[in-house]
Amino acid sequence: xxxxxxxxxxxxxxxxxxxxxxxxxxxxxxxxxxxxxxxxxxxxxxxxxxxxxxxxxxxxxxxxxxxxxxxxxxxxxxxxxxxxxxxxxxxxxxxxxxxxxxxxxxxxxxxxxxxxxxxxxxxxxxxxxxxxxxxxxxxxxxxxxxxxxxxxxxxxxxxxxxxxxxxxxxxxxxxxxxxxxxxxxxxxxxxxxxxxxxxxxxxxxxxxxxxxxxxxxxxxxxxxxxxxxxxxxxxxxxxxxxxxxxxxxxxxxxxxxxxxxxxxxxxxxxxxxxxxxxxxxxxxxxxxxxxxxxxxxxxxx
Numbered sequence: 001x002x003x004x005x006x007x008x009x010x011x012x013x014x015x016x017x018x019x020x021x022x023x024x025x026x027x028x029x030x031x032x033x034x035x036x037x038x039x040x041x042x043x044x045x046x047x048x049x050x051x052x053x054x055x056x057x058x059x060x061x062x063x064x065x066x067x068x069x070x071x072x073x074x075x076x077x078x079x080x081x082x083x084x085x086x087x088x089x090x091x092x093x094x095x096x097x098x099x100x101x102x103x104x105x106x107x108x109x110x111x112x113x114x115x116x117x118x119x120x121x122x123x124x125x126x127x128x129x130x131x132x133x134x135x136x137x138x139x140x141x142x143x144x145x146x147x148x149x150x151x152x153x154x155x156x157x158x159x160x161x162x163x164x165x166x167x168x169x170x171x172x173x174x175x176x177x178x179x180x181x182x183x184x185x186x187x188x189x190x191x192x193x194x195x196x197x198x199x200x201x202x203x204x205x206x207x208x209x210x211x212x213x214x215x216x217x218x219x220x221x222x223x224x225x226x227x228x229x230x231x232x233x234x235x236x237x238x239x240x241x242x243x244x245x246x247x248x249x250x251x252x253x254x255x256x257x258x259x260x261x262x263x264x265x266x267x268x269x270x271x272x273x274x275x276x277x278x279x280x281x282x283x284x285x286x287x288x289x290x291x292x293x294x295x296x297x298x299x300x301x
Contacts, residue, residue, distance in 0.1 A: 021100045024050070026093060033062065034081040035092065042089040043081070046096060054099040057121045091117055098126045106133045108142060112149050119153045131158050138165050144178030151186050166190060170198040170286060174206035180213040184228045191232035192279075197286040200237045204246065207233060208255050223254040230256055234280045235264035239290045243268070271295040 024030075024047065031045035051058035061082065084092060091113040098104040104126060106114060115130040117123075134146050135158065147162035149155075166173050173179055182190070187210065190196070196203065211226035218225055235256070238246065243264055250256045263276050271292070281296040283289075 018101045018103065021050075022097070025097050025100050035084055036081045037084045037087060037089045037092045039085065040089060044089065044092060044096065050100055055121055055123060058099075087117065088113060095121065095123070095126065098123065098129075104129055106130065108137055108139070111137075112142075112145060115149055115153065127153075127155075131155055134158060135161050138162065140169055140172045141176055141178065143173060144176060144182055147190070148178075148182055148186050151183075151189070163190065163193065167193055167195040167197060167285070170196045171202065174198065174203070179206070180210050182210065184214070184225060187229045188232050191229055193284070194279075194282060195285045198284070199286055199288045200234050200284065201242055201246075203284075204233055204235075204238075204256075208249075208253070211255055212253070221254070223257075226255055230260065233260070234282070234284070234287075235260055236267040236276050236281050236296060237283060237287055237290070237293065238264065239292065240268055267296065268292060 026044050026046070028045040031047060033046050033048045033051070035044040035046065036042070037044050048062050052062050053059075088110065091110050094104050094106065094110060094114045095117050102125070104114070106129070111130055111133050115127060115134070118126040118130055134142075138146060138161070143162050143165050147159060147166070150158035150162055187207070191203070191207070198206075207226065207229055210229075211222045214220075214225040215222045233256070235243065235246075243261070246256070247261055250261065267276055267281065283293060287293075
């Protein structure tokens with residue numbers, strides 16, 4: 001039996017506590033710090049003690065000594081306003097909501113930016129909530145942007161989820177704006193998959209369109225921006241007539257290295273994939289069968 005002086009922690013109603021704190025989100029009453037957020041310069045009101053105890057990044061920001069002050073940083077935290085011009089008000093308010101209530105209201109328009117903010121502010125639990133929302137609501141239009149973010153922020157589980165989604169509807173994904181905005185590193189990672197549901201000829205065309213967009217944005221030659229991804233294109237899978245047409249097209253933009261085209265022709269001449277990396281001779285899930293594919297199979301004699 002417990003002694004008369006023993007103590008134990010008893011939990012009250014969490015929902016009521018959360019609801020009460022939610023009333024303080026962006027509430028000017030009793031607020032002691034202000035942020036001016038986004039191009040709209042929207043004012044967001046907050047409470048230093050809440051931000052400081054919930055987030056180390058805000059604690060550091062709010063502990064900075066005001067310019068010209070001789071007092072210690074901890075005795076006179078700055079009042080603001082703090083100018084945050086590079087974040088949308090809706091995104092910043094989602095972060096504030098999480099800090100006050102340990103929950104967050106998300107939608108597909110802001111979730112990737114909230115994910116970015118969660119990484120910047122070191123909020124791992126908010127990051128997990130964003131990843132869960134992204135996985136639950138992934139779409140053809142958003143999957144490439146989500147994959148790019150997952151790679152950027154080292155979210156391995158989200159990367160695998162996005163790649164599996166792309167593999168299931170590749171033909172639709174490669175026509176999206178998000179696909180055209182992938183980095184060369186992320187695109188190369190996608191192209192390494194054996195499970196892409198698209199024919200290689202269509203994939204080459206998709207990469208060509210991506211390269212021309214990237215070339216225009218980066219103001220660099222097509223051959224330069226595409227140097228990494230084109231190494232993953234499986235040219236030996238194409239029929240001789242397709243390869244000949246591709247070679248003519250290539251004279252206009254030099255998308256494909258001459259040695260890659262030569263290696264594909266060599267595989268046709270020798271009726272085997274010798275001299276070509278084995279994975280470049282391996283049909284993907286969406287590859288249309290062609291007569292010469294039987295010669296590329298290393299198990300075929």
